[in-house]
Structure formats: C-alpha cells, structure tokens
Amino acid sequence: MSTKYVWDPFVRVFHWSLVIAFSVAFYTHASEWNRLIHVRAGYIAGFLLLARIVWGLMKTGYASFKKFPLNPVWAVKYGDRLLHGHAKRYIGHNPAGALIIYAMLALGLIAVGSGWLVYNEGWLIDQPEFLQAVHHYSTWGWLILVAVHVLGVIAESILHKDNLILAMITGRKDLP
Amino acid sequence: MKKLTLILTVLLSISTYTAQANVANAEKLVSIYSAIAKNSNPSYVGASVTDGKFFFNRKIKLGNGKEMACASCHTTNPADEGKHIVTGKSIRPLSPVVNEKRFADFDTVEAKFTQHCKDIIGSDCTAQEKANYIAYLLTEKTPTPK
Numbered sequence: 001m002s003t004k005y006v007w008d009p010f011v012r013v014f015h016w017s018l019v020i021a022f023s024v025a026f027y028t029h030a031s032e033w034n035r036l037i038h039v040r041a042g043y044i045a046g047f048l049l050l051a052r053i054v055w056g057l058m059k060t061g062y063a064s065f066k067k068f069p070l071n072p073v074w075a076v077k078y079g080d081r082l083l084h085g086h087a088k089r090y091i092g093h094n095p096a097g098a099l100i101i102y103a104m105l106a107l108g109l110i111a112v113g114s115g116w117l118v119y120n121e122g123w124l125i126d127q128p129e130f131l132q133a134v135h136h137y138s139t140w141g142w143l144i145l146v147a148v149h150v151l152g153v154i155a156e157s158i159l160h161k162d163n164l165i166l167a168m169i170t171g172r173k174d175l176p
Numbered sequence: 177m178k179k180l181t182l183i184l185t186v187l188l189s190i191s192t193y194t195a196q197a198n199v200a201n202a203e204k205l206v207s208i209y210s211a212i213a214k215n216s217n218p219s220y221v222g223a224s225v226t227d228g229k230f231f232f233n234r235k236i237k238l239g240n241g242k243e244m245a246c247a248s249c250h251t252t253n254p255a256d257e258g259k260h261i262v263t264g265k266s267i268r269p270l271s272p273v274v275n276e277k278r279f280a281d282f283d284t285v286e287a288k289f290t291q292h293c294k295d296i297i298g299s300d301c302t303a304q305e306k307a308n309y310i311a312y313l314l315t316e317k318t319p320t321p322k
Contacts, residue, residue: 032249032295035263119265129277129284 006091007171011063014052015168021045026143039119046112049105062091068098075099082155089160091173097152104145111138202272202279202310209307220304228312231305236296244296246309255316271316279310 007015025041028034056065074095081087082096093101114135121128153164167173206223214220233252235243249267250258255274258267269275279285293301301309 030291030294032260032292033262035260039263119263121265121268129281 002175003172004091004175005171006062006173007168008059008061008063009171010055010059011052012168012171014048014055018045018048018052021048022142022146026139029139035119039115042112042115045108046116049108049112053105062093068093068095068101070098070102071095072099082159085159087159089162091175094156097149097156100145100149100152104142104149107138107142107145111135111142114138198276198280199272199314202314205279205282205285206307206310206314208282209303209310212303213307217304223307223311225308225312225315228308228310229315231309232312238296246292246296253316253320254313255319269319271313272310273314273317274319279313 021041021044025038025045028038028041055063061067075098076096078087078095087094090097114131117123117125118128118131118135125131156162157164162173210220210223232246232250232254235245237243244261249261250270254270257269259265260267268277270278272278272280289306290300293299
C-alpha cells in the first residue's frame with residue numbers, strides 16, 4: 001500500500017465550493033425575497049467554473065484536461081465494462097466520469113450565463129421567455145448530471161474499494 | 177354531470193389556448209379563472225375590477241413585520257414600469273394592455289401567481305382573486321405622464 005497525492009488544493013476547494021454555491025442557488029431559486037442571494041450564488045458558481053477551466057488548461061497532473069480527455073466512445077466502453085464488473089481502475093477521472101465533468105462544465109456555464117441574462121432583463125438578448133426557459137432546463141439538466149456524477153462516484157467507490165469522496169477531501173488515494 | 181362538463185370546458189379552453197400575446201388572451205384568462213371560481217363557489221358572480229384593485233394595493237403584513245402589496249414593486253399604476261424592492265431592478269409594466277407579453281401564456285401566469293402569492297400571502301391565491309386581478313389590470317391602460 002502506498003499513498004498518492006491526486007487532487008491539488010485548488011481542485012478540492014473548487015469542488016466543495018461549487019457544491020455549496022449550487023446548493024444555495026437551488027435552495028433560493030423560487031422566492032423573490034432571496035433573489036439577490038440566488039444571483040450571487042449563481043455568479044460565484046460561474047466564476048468557479050471558469051477558474052476550473054483555466055486551471056484545467058494550465059495545470060499539469062490529474063487536474064489537467066489532458067489527463068482526462070473528452071472521448072464519448074471511451075466513456076461508453078468504460079460504462080459497459082463497469083456494468084459487467086470489470087472496469088479498469090483510474091487514479092484520476094475515468095472516461096465516463098470525464099464525460100460527465102465536461103457536460104457539467106458546459107451546462108453549468110449555460111445555466112449561469114442564461115441566469116445572468118434573465119436577471120439583467122433587456123441586455124444582449126431581449127427574449128425573457130426564451131432565456132427563462134434556457135435557465136430552467138439547463139439548471140434542472142445540471143441537477144440530473146449531478147445525480148449521475150454522484151451515482152458514478154458511489155459505484156466506482158464500491159467497485160474499486162476506493163473512497164472517492166474522501167479523496168476529494170484529503171486529496172490522497174491509497175494505491176495497492 | 178354539470179360539474180364534469182364545466183371542468184372539461186375549462187380544460188379544453190386551456191388546451192386550445194394559443195400563446196398569442198395580446199389583450200384577448202388576458203380576457204380569456206379572466207374567463208378561465210372565473211369558470212374555476214364559479215365551480216368552487218356557485219354564488220360567484222364574475223370578476224370584479226374593484227376587488228382586483230383593492231387586492232393589488234392591499235398591504236399585507238409579513239412575518240418579518242414589513243408591509244407589502246403588489247403595488248410595492250409594480251407601483252400603484254400597473255401600466256407603469258415597476259421596481260423590484262429587493263434587487264432594485266426595473267420591472268416591465270404588468271398591464272397586458274401596455275405590455276403585450278404579460279398574461280400571454282397560461283402556464284407562465286399560473287407559475288408566477290403561485291410563486292408571488294407564496295412570497296407575499298404565504299399560499300397560492302384563489303381563482304377568484306386571480307380573475308379579479310387580471311380584470312383590474314386590463315383597466316389600467318395609461319402610463320403616468322412623465
């Protein structure tokens with residue numbers, strides 16, 4: 001057994017901050033009284049997503065986009081192997097996880113961007129109904145991606161006896 | 177049987193309702209809400225502009241001690257632009273006569289009523305209140321001269 005340092009502090013802080021920001025934005029979405037909190041939480045989520053993209057482009061190691069390329073074919077193959085119980089263990093993101101992560105980055109930016117335009121009605125695209133629909137469906141879609149991500153994390157943790165949640169807190173993983 | 181026919185009529189009018197933004201749509205919404213109100217309260221006599229105006233300007237005491245009315249954000253003239261009291265953002269006129277995008281789509285109207293009524297009153301408004309409300313807004317046709 002050896003321990004490997006996988007997730008750098010930025011990735012860990014980003015991950016849990018995004019969890020908090022999205023939760024706050026979700027919890028406060030319905031009431032006009034909470035409109036400012038909702039908007040600020042959304043903006044924070046947007047900045048976190050942008051920062052993660054910059055980090056993924058400049059960073060080397062497991063946080064780098066190069067380490068988990070977007071490849072839907074690999075992702076489907078990996079998902080199939082996972083269902084048959086003989087998926088290979090990845091130290092960083094596996095191909096299926098990577099696909100979900102890229103989807104979350106993209107849809108997250110659409111959710112925040114459309115929310116930004118809904119809040120500032122009349123800017124750039126003056127189509128309130130259209131923007132509200134985009135904001136509505138992209139955020140609920142994002143929630144579905146979160147559910148898939150969490151299920152994937154749990155499945156992977158059980159299958160490979162690898163506590164992924166703990167690794168996202170400590171940054172470390174035990175290797176056999 | 178009469179009740180069932182009425183419900184079917186209401187559902188049919190909702191489903192055939194096209195998302196065309198104009199005064200006719202708002203009038204149609206008044207009749208839809210009136211039909212629902214009549215169904216639950218047989219003594220209901222139709223939408224009241226006076227009651228709608230009273231409801232719009234009525235100050236409701238909230239849990240935090242503040243007093244709020246629809247007019248707090250939408251101003252006492254719904255044909256004017258309003259101002260969100262929390263964010264300070266301007267709100268486009270509420271009257272469907274001035275702003276043709278208002279009261280255009282039934283689902284949106286229902287969602288907004290539910291959300292706003294919960295925010296201020298604490299529960300959804302009744303069909304009667306909604307009918308009165310739109311009937312009143314239809315009478316506000318002139319923005320305040322600047």
